Amino acid sequence: MAFYMRPYQGIFWASVILTILLAAVAPALPMLIEYTLDNYILKPDAAGLTHMLIAMLALLICQTIIRYYHTLATNVLGQNVIRDIRIQVFNHITNLRLKYFDNTPLGKLITRTISDLETISNIFSQGLIQIIGDLLQLVVILGVMFYTDWTLTLIVLVPMPLMVWATYIFKESMKSAFVDVRTWVSNLNTFLQEHISGMAIIQYFSRERQEMRKFDHINQKHRDAHIRANWYFSIFFPVLEIILAIATGLLVWYGSKQILANAISPGVVVAFLMYINMIFRPIRELIDKFNTLQMGMVSAERIFEVLDTKAFTPNEGTYRPSQIAGRIEFQHVWFAYNNEKWVLKDVNFTVKPGETLALVGATGAGKSSTINILSRFYEIQKGHILLDGKDVRTYELGYLRKHIATVLQDVFLFADTIFHNITLHNPSITLEEVVEAAKKVGAYDFIMRLPGGFDYQVQERGATLSSGQAQLISFIRALVHDPTILILDEATSSIDTETELLIQTAIDNMMQGRTAIVIAHRLSTIQKADKIIVFDKGEIKEIGTHSELLAIDGYYKRLYDLQFNSLSI
Helix, strand or coil: CHHHHHHHHHHHHHHHHHHHHHHHHCCHHHHHHHHHHHHHHCCCCHHHHHHHHHHHHHHHHHHHHHHHHHHHHHHHHHHHHHHHHHHHHHHHHHCECHHHHHHCCHHHHHHHHHHHHHHHHHHHHHHHHHHHHHHHHHHHHHHHHHHHCHHHHHHHCCCHHHHHHHHHHHHHHHHHHHHHHHHHHHHHHHHHHHHHHCHHHHHHCCCHHHHHHHHHHHHHHHHHHHHHHHHHHHHHHHHHHHHHHHHHHHHHHHHHHHHHCCCCCHHHHHHHHHHHHHHHHHHHHHHHHHHHHHHHHHHHHHHHHHHCCCCECCCCCCECCCCCCCCEEEEEEEEECCCCCEEEEEEEEEECCCCEEEEEECCCCCHHHHHHHHCCCCCCCEEEEEECCEEHHHECHHHHHHCEEEECCCCCCCCCEHHHHHHCCCCCCCHHHHHHHHHHHCCHHHHHCCCCHHHCECCHHHCCCCHHHHHHHHHHHHHHCCCCEEEEECCCCCCCHHHHHHHHHHHHHHHCCCEEEEECCCHHHCCCCCEEEEEECCEEEEEECHHHHHHHCCHHHHHHHHHHHHHHC
């Protein structure tokens, strides 16, 4: 945590100084009351009593001002640190490779980035510095008490071993409870994120009651974890009250005897009654704040678990040529998502600059994996992938991906304007370029019919647009980023036949001067491709043009006949 506080040392040290001041002035009020009782009440002096009341009022105002700035400084420190950690966590997550997201629930990451970080902020605003302040106050008050009357102080501290033992038991129990609470908060967020996103499926198949039962189970576990934590509190605080009552009783018993023996003044006993409360109040708050600190540490462990995840795509390449021609070569490439369950097996092919390559085959044959490893979203285990004769791993990663644009089957749109969904907030792309690209794709007319045109606010995941309209926007997005290599992954599957015919020419225009890789189930869309590769179970079975592959009378011919015969039925 010290690393994150370094930029805010001024606020931190101001908080520390204010903490020391609060601890220093804490025993002042009981001392004033003791002095007033002994010198201005038991020995009546109205004028002196007025002066002492004014002094007490001034002390209270001073304490209030110090406490105000102390609370403000600790909260400002906490929120600044949390902002920096949240930015670091988000930046870390955005750089993790896709395989990490394949195995990690999104709700878990949301909990880490929001809920767990809010808990850590309490370490600064209600935890660490406040604990230091309470400990200092405790030390100062005990020092004053021993200085005033050490025997009376020892009598008051007789129940303290019982408090230490109870506190230790409470601390250990609460740590376990807090771990459970944070775990079930994460599970609850994961369930909600997944099921709200998939609400259409739940309603289509009338699974509301079944999913509600699952949610009820998770919610009960979440409730039970909180109840268990609160149960420990409900036991511990009455125990503290009993210990406080014992200490107070001992003080009254022994102090009264000392007063009757003229060994101490009544003011000392009254002051000690205040000191007892001032000792026990920081102890009670220390327990509460220690729990805050403990919850924060549990959350910190979970956050640093994410930050310590090194599932990055290695970015050791530095090659950034002035331009890329777009020649792609796969040389004996083997790839598996897990261990050696090979998805691609000894794949070899070459695509010349400006050529269009089509990949066909059954679902799971390895087509999408081929384009994912080209952009280095996943790393190959064997072989080489070359771009313009250089291994893709020698390119700077951001530069490599900047020159490859992909249009996916499942289009993702952010809750933002159409213009920003196209440009992705790239300031170098102008509205004129977006309009020109929209006209080329054939999407300009439908966009201008929307309220606000390019400023139309798209709802989350593009819910207010049809799948075909969302797909058209993804075409514009790819076009305005002016890639050297264009990848279309089932890009026309969400578009009806009429719209497909409308934009086919636009797609041809997009491909001009670019190396293109097209994955398509509709074989009618790839007949003009310069080269077609047929995949089957991760292996290349056939390579050639449309006419060449039909003449072979092999895999491609069977796929073609199957598709067109089914269409003619």
